Amino acid sequence: MTGLYIHIPFCKRKCPYCDFYSVVENDDTIFHRYVNALLLEADKYKDKRIEIDTVYLGGGTPSLMDEKLILTLLTGINERYKVCDNAEITIEANPSSVDFNKLSGYRKAGINRISFGIQSSCDRELQALGRLHNFDEAKKAVFSARQAGFENISADIMIALMGQTKSDVKKSVEDIVELGTTHISSYILKVEDNTPYAEMNLTLPDDDDTAEMYLYMSDMLKGFGYRHYEISNFSKPGYESRHNLKYWRAEEYIGLGVSAHSYFNGSRYYNKKDLAAYLSGESVKVIEEKNINKSEEYLMLSLRLSEGISTNKYMSLGGNAEILDKAREIGNRFIKINGERLSLTEEGFLVSNEIISRLL
Ligand code: SF4
Numbered sequence: 286m287t288g289l290y291i292h293i294p295f296c297k298r299k300c301p302y303c304d305f306y307s308v309v310e311n312d313d314t315i316f317h318r319y320v321n322a323l324l325l326e327a328d329k330y331k332d333k334r335i336e337i338d339t340v341y342l343g344g345g346t347p348s349l350m351d352e353k354l355i356l357t358l359l360t361g362i363n364e365r366y367k368v369c370d371n372a373e374i375t376i377e378a379n380p381s382s383v384d385f386n387k388l389s390g391y392r393k394a395g396i397n398r399i400s401f402g403i404q405s406s407c408d409r410e411l412q413a414l415g416r417l418h419n420f421d422e423a424k425k426a427v428f429s430a431r432q433a434g435f436e437n438i439s440a441d442i443m444i445a446l447m448g449q450t451k452s453d454v455k456k457s458v459e460d461i462v463e464l465g466t467t468h469i470s471s472y473i474l475k476v477e478d479n480t481p482y483a484e485m486n487l488t489l490p491d492d493d494d495t496a497e498m499y500l501y502m503s504d505m506l507k508g509f510g511y512r513h514y515e516i517s518n519f520s521k522p523g524y525e526s527r528h529n530l531k532y533w534r535a536e537e538y539i540g541l542g543v544s545a546h547s548y549f550n551g552s553r554y555y556n557k558k559d560l561a562a563y564l565s566g567e568s569v570k571v572i573e574e575k576n577i578n579k580s581e582e583y584l585m586l587s588l589r590l591s592e593g594i595s596t597n598k599y600m601s602l603g604g605n606a607e608i609l610d611k612a613r614e615i616g617n618r619f620i621k622i623n624g625e626r627l628s629l630t631e632e633g634f635l636v637s638n639e640i641i642s643r644l645l
Contacts, residue, residue, distance in 0.1 A: 286337070303477075337367065343377050419557075486579065613627070
């Protein structure tokens with residue numbers, strides 16, 4: 286089974302911290318041309334009888350597209366691939382760009398999971414992040430989604446924001462949990478080069494305060510019955526993101542759309558960040574890597590998961606026993622060993638990049 290990622294690169298306004306590929310656009314004609322271009326790209330795979338069990342509409346802001354256009358897109362996808370009956374079909378949404386009618390239309394089009402970019406329950410923080418919604422609108426959006434028939438609802442939270450304290454994090458976590466979302470993705474704000482934030486000389490919590498906030502938030506969410514199943518992701522039992530699990534388990538997926546990445550038939554490739562070329566149907570694929578080192582890839586991606594890696598699987602992919610020995614020597618503050626499984630502890634999650642680069 287393959288996953289399908291579809292990138293919708295449009296936003297109403299650019300958030301000053303964001304370095305995802307998206308352009309400010311609100312023109313329906315462009316949205317229609319883009320969906321046509323997506324289906325043209327999907328055509329390239331259609332003779333392969335590919336079976337799809339997860340579809341993820343990410344962005345950008347996919348919820349800028351109305352329900353009719355999303356139906357056209359998903360109908361086209363169903364005509365080109367064999368989408369399983371119980372496929373997980375997710376859309377990312379901004380609380381300010383949805384209402385009950387749109388959400389009902391999405392549900393009828395087949396979408397069964399929605400992920401809201403809520404980020405915080407504090408309006409001052411939302412403003413500083415340049416978000417278009419306030420927390421009241423976020424609450425209404427989640428309520429309307431539930432009314433429209435969504436049960437599988439995710440929310441994003443950001444921590445380590447300017448001037449944020451542990452008690453601000455506590456309030457956001459409590460407020461967002463109270464909305465009853467089944468999944469929470471939590472991100473540490475990072476100032477990326479070439480974003481307006483990079484020019485702003487911001488005072489952010491230092492590494493120690495950030496670590497404290499992260500561990501505190503993780504403890505709180507676990508206390509509320511969420512399982513910390515990936516470095517940045519928490520879910521109620523059975524509500525893990527099936528699509529994102531494919532990335533972390535190093536399974537294959539196809540990415541459609543400008544800037545989308547794919548890992549299919551053993552190769553990794555991506556589409557160039559060139560919307561005009563994509564809209565004109567030009568071939569924009571770039572091959573990233575043909576001969577992937579599967580054991581390294583598995584180790585790097587699966588150590589993000591609380592289930593960690595199966596050392597047997599790692600070795601069967603051609604792994605190196607010395608790397609496993611090195612991992613065991615790191616010690617139980619950061620590494621857990623359970624039978625043949627090896628994973629990171631909560632503190633290990635915080636320094637996962639350092640651990641992984643030390644191993645490889
Ligand atoms: S809405 Fe999301 S994708 Fe768009 S600019 Fe903001 S953070 Fe980036």
